[in-house]
Amino acid sequence: MPSHDDRDYEANGYLDGRASDDEGPEASNASSPRIHVRSESPGSQDAYFPVPVWLRESSKTFHWKWVPLRVRKAARATAAWCKGPDPPQMQKITPFFPSVQEAPIRIIDRFLPRTVHKAGLLLFFYFCWLLTFCLVLNHSASAGYIKGYGKPSPVWCGANYWASNNGCGLNGNQCRPFDNATFAFRCPANCARVKVLNPHAVGKQEINYRQFVIGGHNGSGHGNDAIESVYRGDSFLCQAAIHAGVVTNAKGGCGVVELDGARDSFPSVKRHGITSIGFDTTFPKTYKFVAGLSADCVKDLRWPLLAVTVGFTTILSLCTASPLVFFWSLLAMLFFHVGLVSDPPNNSDYASLSSLIIGRFLPAAFVAFVIYRYCVKPQLTALTAQFEKTILWLGGAWVGSLNNYTFDFIPIERLTPHDLQVQPGARLALVIVVLLLFSIALGQVWYLRLEGRLPRYLAIYAIFVTFLILCVALPSLNLRIHHYVLALLLLPGTRVQTRPSLLYQGILVGLFINGVARWGFDSILQTTAALRGDGQLNSLLPNVTAPILGASNITFSWAIPPRPWDGVSIIVNDVERHRWYYGEGHNSHTFNRQDNDQKAYFRFGYMSGSRSGDFTKAGVWDVDGSWTTMKPGPSR
Structure with a gap:
């Protein structure tokens, strides 16, 4: 028998059989001994009383004696706390000024008492929104019309005239013509937010996580005149148009770009919120924008359309108390608004874009059914706080759906280990986001405990965590948490009907809508190649010996490439100027200086057939004839 000090005279052990029977792994209803007491009063039935904890733990059938007593007591206390109060305290929002918040529902019930009338009004409401939205x-x-150039073609924000590294082939021949050509274009709104997400070499610079506009000097070096603003051919066209003042970031617009041949200097200029990149030597393909156009160009109307959809969704939210009507109506309206207006995928025409969005909506609706059944419906059932629901849930849904605007300030472009290490401010931002989510989770845990649901939800999230750990352990695949996945992981914790949960659930549903409408159901597990995109391959770099310098020439030699590489590509001033393959003469090449006043930037990369690996960083042949050796590491 245990000593008196070891006996656990907890009240639960004597008075509350339910609490002690289920505590921890040390006890089960099937194996716990009970005291059988026969009542002295006639007519009474036999009563069973639970055995005290200390007596049960002294039994030979108790298998957890190896666990220290303090640990067992802490486990029992934790389990009892997680179960919450008895009876559970179900959370329900009591509206502020209920007569005001319930007024829209009462008015509709008064004038349209029958369900068929309400259904007819709802269909008419859908028709009005759809008609206005489509018009x-x-x-x-x-696209409008530009006199002398015809109908402008839609382009996406990252369109340009030049492929990186040797993508345009030897001397850029695959990206011709270099001049004497025009193109009428139309840019969408919000193109200034687009950034390169992998390092791009511009001379000896490595450009990453910023806009990609090179040049833009207008002769005087200041002002907003677009006539003489000349840009390097690989500059993002729409960002260059914003920089030149041809279109605006808020509304997009139309313009005509004219190829202008080779230029030998591209000074950095800051205009219209974009600071261009400088480049101090020759590039064969440039462009400028044609001024003085007579154009009938319709601006991007995403803001008027936002007002339309926000207005209709607000009316719907105020006038319905049905979770079914509320959720599915808002899901469809927000999904098509995001996919077609506020954050559309990169498509050249609205027919293909509409087809893509409809294709994404159908599987999203199946996932949304699970969200509705287990998260939204329990929270919104019997909720009569119409204005609070509209402000918190619907407002949060719009914040999440407009993720490309509302959360664009967070310096985390992709939630991958590489980006978190390289992108400035990403690690600090991640710490802040994690701390914020942790503080929110503590509040949700408290409400789930009050409702007696915490043990069940702890089990659910234990399954989630186990699944993510297994995903991390899979070889040759990388775990990537897209924001639609993050929303699905966090939504179960917003089931309770509280004001904070209304806001959190709305934001998470909006993030789910934005993620699927914009990017589709991108896989949570991705290969290294898919995750890398156009980034560095970490491939072997050529072994280039010290060059031989002449009065106006420079000669390079390199080691024979190891397998599987069979050639070497040499990029001069970001244009491929020489390509050598094994068996094609000596493994060396001499370059003659074309302009004694211009620097030359050399980068070297291995070839395997037509496929190239990483290139070295740039070595510099200066105007005084000196040579600056390449720094270690790859460029892209």
Whole structure:
């Protein structure tokens, strides 16, 4: 028998059989001994009383004696705390000013008491939104007309005239013509937010996590005149148009770009919120924008369309208390608004874009059914706080759906280990986000405990964590948490009907909508190649010996490439100028200086057939004839 000090005279052990029977792994209803007491009063039935904890733990059938007593007591206390109060305290929002918040529902019930009348009004509401939305969208989609150049073609924000490294082939021949050509284009709004997400070499510079506009000097070096603003051919066209003042970031617009041949200097200029990149030597393909156009160009109408959809969703939220009507109506309206207006995928025309969004909506609806059944419906059932629901849930949904605007300030482009290490401010931002989520989770844990649901949800999230750990352990695959996945992971914790949960659930549903409408159901497990995109391959770099310098020439030699590489590509001033393959003469090449006043930047990379690996960083042949050796490491 245990000593008196070891006996656990907890009240639960004597008075509350339910609490002690289920505590921890040390006890089960099937094996716990009980005291059988026969009542002295006639007519009473036999009563069973639970055995005290200390007596049960002294039994030979108790298998957890190896666990220290303090640990067992802490485990029992934790389990009892997680179960919450008895009876559970179900959370329910009591509206502020209930007569005001319930007024829209009472008015509809008064004038439309029958369900068929309400259904007819709802269908008419859908028709009005769809008609207004389609008319404004059709007007916005019409590309307009530019006199002398015809109908401008839609382009996406990252379109340009030049492929990186040797993508344009030897001397850039695959990206011709270099001059004497024009192109009428139309840019969408919000192109200034687009950034390169992998290092791009511009001379000896490595450009990453910033806009990609090179040059833009207008002769005087200041002002907003677009006539003489000349840009390198690989500059993002729409960002260059914003920089030149041809279009605006808020509304997009139309313009005509004219190829302008080779230029030998591209000074850095800051205009219209974009600071261009400088480049101090020759590039064969440049462009500028044609001024003085007579154009009938419709601006991007995403903001008027936002006002339309926000207005209709607000009316719907105020006038319905049905979770079914509320959720599915808002899901469809927000999904198509995001996919077609506020954050559309990169498509050249609205027909293909509409087809893509409809294809993404159907599987999203199946996932949304699970969200509705287990998260949204329990929270919104019997909720009559119409204005609070509209402000918190619907407002949060719009914040999440407009993720490309509302959360664009967070310096985390992709939630990958590489980006977190390289992107400035990403690690600090991640720490802040994690701490914020942790503080929110503590509040949700408290409410789930009050409702007696915490043990069940702890089990659910234990399954989630186990699954993510297994994903991390899989070889040759990388775990990537997209924001639609993050929303699905966090939504179960927003089931309770509290004001904070209304806001959190709305934001998470909005993030789910934005993620699927914009990017689709991108895999949570991705290969290294898919995750890398156009980034560095970490491939072997050529072994280039010290060059031989002449009065106006420079000669390079390199070691024979190891397998599987069979050639060497040499990039001069970001244009491929020489390609050598094994068996094609000596493994060396001499370059003659074309302009004694211009620097030359050399980068070297291995070839395997037509496929190239990483290139070295740039070595510099200066105007005084000196040579600056390449720094270690790859460029891209």
